[in-house]
């Protein structure tokens with residue numbers, strides 16, 4: 001037993017798409033204790049497709065070369081049955097990324113089948129307590145298909161990543177006000193991780209000159225918050241692809257860490273974050289859809305922040321993104337029906 005983590009059993013974490021670019025930015029943070037704590041040892045299962053096993057070997061060598069005390073094992077794999085066995089946390093990154101000019105839902109037919117097969121595998125092999133985060137696009141609908149195929153895993157264990165959009169929203173407000181991002185809180189991403197998402201700053205607050213105030217009051221630019229802000233956040237992924245010729249990876253990995261850390265340790269008092277969840281019907285959203293909501297977390301339990309007021313403008317945007325999710329769900333069910 002190492003000097004850290006005395007008395008705690010190691011947790012087993014699965015990362016799919018482990019030979020890809022997001023995983024390359026993610027693994028150091030997971031293995032160094034930045035996400036699950038400096039006293040939590042980890043065993044990491046790295047799943048990718050067979051042709052990537054050689055690349056995975058290189059990733060394993062690099063983790064070994066980091067000489068990280070919390071790492072109790074790293075296993076490169078190409079078999080879902082082995083990869084999902086007894087995992088405590090599963091991060092589903094493995095999927096095709098989009099190219100310039102595509103929408104994320106254009107990936108649906110290629111990627112959704114992966115999530116059907118992996119849903120069947122978690123149903124058979126993962127612990128029923130496994131915490132699941134879907135990153136691969138279209139993330140909400142892939143998460144829906146994963147959950148459909150793993151009926152014995154509790155619904156509240158399924159989440160998808162909209163934290164990158166949440167962080168982008170914070171970044172935009174902070175940079176407009178020329179303040180640190182840590183002084184901005186309670187933005188919301190509603191709906192789909194797509195260009196129909198609704199980045200909502202109506203309840204966001206900022207701390208400026210030592211005073212906490214609504215972001216709307218601090219910015220004094222409602223037009224920007226209702227138009228450019230929304231559209232910049234909605235289209236940020238596409239802007240990164242246009243510039244980098246590859247989709248976001250460093251910021252996606254950082255957002256994955258923020259999402260999992262908050263799930264593991266809880267959110268701060270009076271603060272919320274955004275997560276894609278299987279809807280329980282809150283805010284009139286179709287039950288069962290994977291929709292991004294503002295959430296607070298205590299003791300591992302995720303609760304949707306309730307009773308935030310909607311007006312005609314916000315309701316319309318919340319409904320538009322829901323409509324797209326219903327269409328994606330129907331297309332995904334068709335694509336996975338045999």
Ligand SMILES: NC(=O)C1=CN([C@@H]2O[C@H](COP(=O)(O)OP(=O)(O)OC[C@H]3O[C@@H](n4cnc5c(N)ncnc54)[C@H](O)[C@@H]3O)[C@@H](O)[C@H]2O)C=CC1
Pocket residue numbers: 016017018019020021022023047048049052093094095096097098114134135136137138139161162164165193247248249252
């Ligand atoms: N939800 C979000 O906020 C974000 C989602 N993404 C999405 O994440 C996904 C991964 O992105 P990158 O790492 O940049 O892509 P990448 O192409 O660099 O890596 C993807 C990896 O997945 C592997 N893979 C493919 N099929 C697999 C399967 N059946 N099982 C296991 N592994 C499999 C590939 O071989 C590859 O190594 C993409 O779908 C991308 O669109 C990217 C950024 C943000």
Ligand SMILES: O=C([O-])CC(=O)C(=O)O
Pocket residue numbers: 097098104137164236237238240241247248
């Ligand atoms: O835009 C993409 O395709 C990758 C992604 O999900 C993001 O950067 O938010």
